[in-house]
Amino acid sequence: MTTAYDAPHDELEGPYWNKTRLALSVVVILIVAMWVWIYLFAPRTNPDRLADRAFVAQAESICAPFSAEILALPRGNTATTPTSRARQVETGTNITRSMVDALEVAAASLEDPDDIKILEAWFEDWQAYLVDREAHVVKLDSAGPDTSARDLAFTLTERASGGIYTRRIDGLANVNDMESCQVPRDV
Numbered sequence: 001m002t003t004a005y006d007a008p009h010d011e012l013e014g015p016y017w018n019k020t021r022l023a024l025s026v027v028v029i030l031i032v033a034m035w036v037w038i039y040l041f042a043p044r045t046n047p048d049r050l051a052d053r054a055f056v057a058q059a060e061s062i063c064a065p066f067s068a069e070i071l072a073l074p075r076g077n078t079a080t081t082p083t084s085r086a087r088q089v090e091t092g093t094n095i096t097r098s099m100v101d102a103l104e105v106a107a108a109s110l111e112d113p114d115d116i117k118i119l120e121a122w123f124e125d126w127q128a129y130l131v132d133r134e135a136h137v138v139k140l141d142s143a144g145p146d147t148s149a150r151d152l153a154f155t156l157t158e159r160a161s162g163g164i165y166t167r168r169i170d171g172l173a174n175v176n177d178m179e180s181c182q183v184p185r186d187v
Contacts, residue, residue, distance in 0.1 A: 048175045050119075051112045056176045058106050063180035066099035070184045082152055086140035089154075092186040093133040100126045103181070122172050125165040129183060132157050136187065154187045 050056055070092050079085035100123065107119045136154045143152055159165050166183045173181040 046175050048118055048172050050115045050176050052110055052115050055106065055110055055115070056178060059103055059176075060178045060180055062102045062106060063099055063178060066095055066102075067180040067182075067184065069095050070186050073186055076187070082140040082143035082147065085152075086137045089133060089140065089187055090137045092184060093130060093137065096133065096184055097130055099181075100130065118172070122169065125159075125169050128157060128159060128165050129169065133187060 073092055073095075074088055076085060076088065079088055103126075104123055107116075107123070110116050110119065132155070135157075140152060156164060156166060170182045173179060
């Protein structure tokens with residue numbers, strides 16, 4: 001009769017630290033070290049955080065009234081025709097353009113080269129957004145009675161630099177506590 005103690009123990013034969021166990025141990029140690037570094041030593045700054053906090057406060061004060069004006073516009077579902085919707089979008093686009101223009105004037109006094117570089121990219125995204133809004137107005141104005149709702153949808157132009165540029169606009173606004181400077185939600 002064989003008991004569990006008498007059974008062969010093939011898995012225990014050979015050196016305890018074989019190549020597989022050694023490799024797994026190294027992987028576990030590296031993963032633990034990575035998380036320790038992330039939690040204790042990794043930099044906590046966001047590369048999109050602007051150094052000039054005075055500009056951030058100024059930008060929020062610029063955007064807030066424009067944002068309130070856009071929020072006061074009639075919602076899209078109140079438009080009875082594509083042409084009336086085009087007038088609503090056009091009004092929102094003009095307000096948004098005025099906001100972006102005012103932000104660009106305020107940014108002209110910045111001196112920090114990193115802030116200038118960040119905001120130049122941000123304003124490029126804003127300009128692309130404004131072009132897409134204007135294209136949407138043209139699409140709405142040229143709609144006929146047989147134009148489907150899908151064909152009248154607002155679309156964003158794909159950018160070669162990657163990512164959806166409205167997310168980048170909102171991301172920079174969020175990182176810098178400029179909630180009023182996010183993409184308007186009127187389209």
